[in-house]
Amino acid sequence: MFEMIESVFNWIQSQYLIxxxxxxxxxxxxxxxxxxxYTYFERKVIGSMQIRVGPNRVGPLGxxxxxxxxxxxxxxxxxxxxxxxxxxxxxxxxxxxxxxFAAWAVVPFNDFLVLAxxxxxxxxxxxxxxxxxxxxxxxxxxxxxxxAFLGAMRAAAQAVxxxxxxxxxxxxxxxxxxxxxxxxxxxxxxxxxxxxxxLPLFPLFVIYMISGLAETNRAPFDMAEGESEIxxxxxxxxxxxxxxxFFLAEYANMILISGLTAIMFAGGxxxxxxxxxxxxxxxxxxxxxIWFLAKTVIFMFMFLWYRATWPRYRYDQIMRLGWKVLxxxxxxxxxxxxxxxxxxxxxxxx
Amino acid sequence: MIVQELIFYAFSLVxxxxxxxxxxxxxxxxxxxxxxxxxxxxxxxxMLLEAEFLAIILVVVYVGAVMVLFLFVVMMLDINxxxxxxxxxxxxxxxxxxxxxxxxxxxxxxxSRGRFGVDMFPxxxxxxxxxxxxxxxxxxLYSNYLLPFEVAGVVLLVAIxxxxxxxxxxxxxxKVQNPSVQVRTRRDASVRLVKMKSEKPRGx
Numbered sequence: 001m002f003e004m005i006e007s008v009f010n011w012i013q014s015q016y017l018i019x020x021x022x023x024x025x026x027x028x029x030x031x032x033x034x035x036x037x038y039t040y041f042e043r044k045v046i047g048s049m050q051i052r053v054g055p056n057r058v059g060p061l062g063x064x065x066x067x068x069x070x071x072x073x074x075x076x077x078x079x080x081x082x083x084x085x086x087x088x089x090x091x092x093x094x095x096x097x098x099x100x101f102a103a104w105a106v107v108p109f110n111d112f113l114v115l116a117x118x119x120x121x122x123x124x125x126x127x128x129x130x131x132x133x134x135x136x137x138x139x140x141x142x143x144x145x146x147x148a149f150l151g152a153m154r155a156a157a158q159a160v161x162x163x164x165x166x167x168x169x170x171x172x173x174x175x176x177x178x179x180x181x182x183x184x185x186x187x188x189x190x191x192x193x194x195x196x197x198x199l200p201l202f203p204l205f206v207i208y209m210i211s212g213l214a215e216t217n218r219a220p221f222d223m224a225e226g227e228s229e230i231x232x233x234x235x236x237x238x239x240x241x242x243x244x245x246f247f248l249a250e251y252a253n254m255i256l257i258s259g260l261t262a263i264m265f266a267g268g269x270x271x272x273x274x275x276x277x278x279x280x281x282x283x284x285x286x287x288x289x290i291w292f293l294a295k296t297v298i299f300m301f302m303f304l305w306y307r308a309t310w311p312r313y314r315y316d317q318i319m320r321l322g323w324k325v326l327x328x329x330x331x332x333x334x335x336x337x338x339x340x341x342x343x344x345x346x347x348x349x350x
Numbered sequence: 351m352i353v354q355e356l357i358f359y360a361f362s363l364v365x366x367x368x369x370x371x372x373x374x375x376x377x378x379x380x381x382x383x384x385x386x387x388x389x390x391x392x393x394x395x396x397m398l399l400e401a402e403f404l405a406i407i408l409v410v411v412y413v414g415a416v417m418v419l420f421l422f423v424v425m426m427l428d429i430n431x432x433x434x435x436x437x438x439x440x441x442x443x444x445x446x447x448x449x450x451x452x453x454x455x456x457x458x459x460x461x462s463r464g465r466f467g468v469d470m471f472p473x474x475x476x477x478x479x480x481x482x483x484x485x486x487x488x489x490x491l492y493s494n495y496l497l498p499f500e501v502a503g504v505v506l507l508v509a510i511x512x513x514x515x516x517x518x519x520x521x522x523x524x525k526v527q528n529p530s531v532q533v534r535t536r537r538d539a540s541v542r543l544v545k546m547k548s549e550k551p552r553g554x
Contacts, residue, residue: 152425156418
């Protein structure tokens with residue numbers, strides 16, 4: 001019995017294509033489930049921050065709520081606005097979703113669990129996060145609606161501006177780690193919580209999280225939706241399954257940014273207690289996928305925390321913050337991180 | 351090898367189709383989207399050439415930033431297609447001359463390296479797994495080509511300043527917000543708390 005399973009297993013491993021597809025499924029399925037429960041988590045967290053209960057009717061503690069939402073959305077009619085561009089209207093959500101999932105290809109879950117261990121991983125991530133905005137722009141234009149179009153314009157300007165700050169924040173990481181391979185970036189941060197890059201690159205760490213908020217169009221930077229001004233922004237005309245896909249893309253992007261923050265600035269799968277006396281010798285001192293997931297969840301929680309805490313920015317202030325505050329700070333800190341490397345203040349892998 | 355060739359032909363076909371569509375489709379927004387598709391396919395083909403840095407930078411810079419702004423502008427324009435197509439016959443001879451000149455230039459470059467054929471362009475040896483395209487490019491740019499690189503940087507800076515200077519105009523009589531003053535504002539500047547005795551309701 002065991003031999004048969006083993007031989008089947010070996011055969012699958014020898015078939016490169018099938019093996020890769022299996023790996024993709026193993027990454028994507030938990031991701032979609034995580035998105036479903038992230039919406040539940042969001043409603044519970046924001047509920048308790050606003051002294052409410054949150055969803056508690058469907059299933060124990062309301063845990064089945066996300067599935068109820070999904071089925072409701074899937075069974076609803078997709079309304080096509082008059083004179084909308086049918087083809088682009090339907091493709092836009094898919095264009096928004098694809099990069100959010102594709103970027104996970106280079107994310108290392110631990111030292112060996114990674115779909116594609118490529119050298120230009122950081123660049124690949126930057127390229128894919130910059131593609132997500134197409135879904136929003138095309139949705140806004142194809143809807144043939146002025147609110148949707150206004151939302152799309154805002155999203156486009158915002159994404160292009162904050163991409164620069166985000167890119168520069170990652171350049172700092174790149175200089176310290178000396179590699180664009182995400183696995184090597186994590187390995188360069190070895191040595192406990194004070195060796196991770198959030199400490200030497202603290203301003204870049206903060207700026208990366210702020211730009212991440214702006215890139216994913218989340219509060220307080222959710223100008224693309226801005227329901228108090230432009231109804232629901234770019235997806236105002238979307239309903240049913242098409243809306244669900246936009247929703248999926250937004251939350252998948254938030255999880256992705258959280259995971260990337262964990263990798264770039266918080267040591268990925270490495271343990272914070274590495275090399276500490278007593279606790280460093282137990283299993284807590286070992287790097288594992290659990291640490292990576294825990295860090296990702298912490299950053300995911302922060303996304304919700306921001307939303308419950310801050311009111312929406314005014315649009316001109318968003319632009320001012322991006323161009324006149326964040327980008328100059330990143331420029332200075334990139335130079336400083338180069339100095340830190342040259343002077344040997346931050347030595348990689350120590 | 352056969353897989354690589356299949357990928358190459360697939361992306362080449364898509365690219366040629368997209369490039370033709372850019373100039374033939376009637377809707378300018380479609381034209382921009384086809385241009386994006388062409389860039390993307392070109393990036394994929396560069397990837398096959400093991401030029402992963404250039405390929406991804408093409409996507410980051412052109413697809414991710416330049417084309418977004420392009421789309422931004424084209425969507426806002428109210429383009430009437432009829433007057434655009436009016437002078438087609440009149441400009442055809444000039445366009446034909448320019449096209450022929452460009453074709454001849456391309457051919458001359460190819461000719462100077464010998465005739466066409468696979469044997470004229472041997473397959474470059476594949477690089478080892480630890481070969482880093484990015485590192486190689488960086489080392490060349492910051493050593494051999496440092497001066498041209500710096501000059502290009504200065505030229506771009508001049509272009510940025512020129513663009514800002516051309517569009518920046520100060521109009522008199524416009525109220526502008528000063529965010530740093532707004533942030534520094536104190537409660538006392540706008541709110542005055544008045545202490546007063548509580549009034550008795552009338553008739554009590």
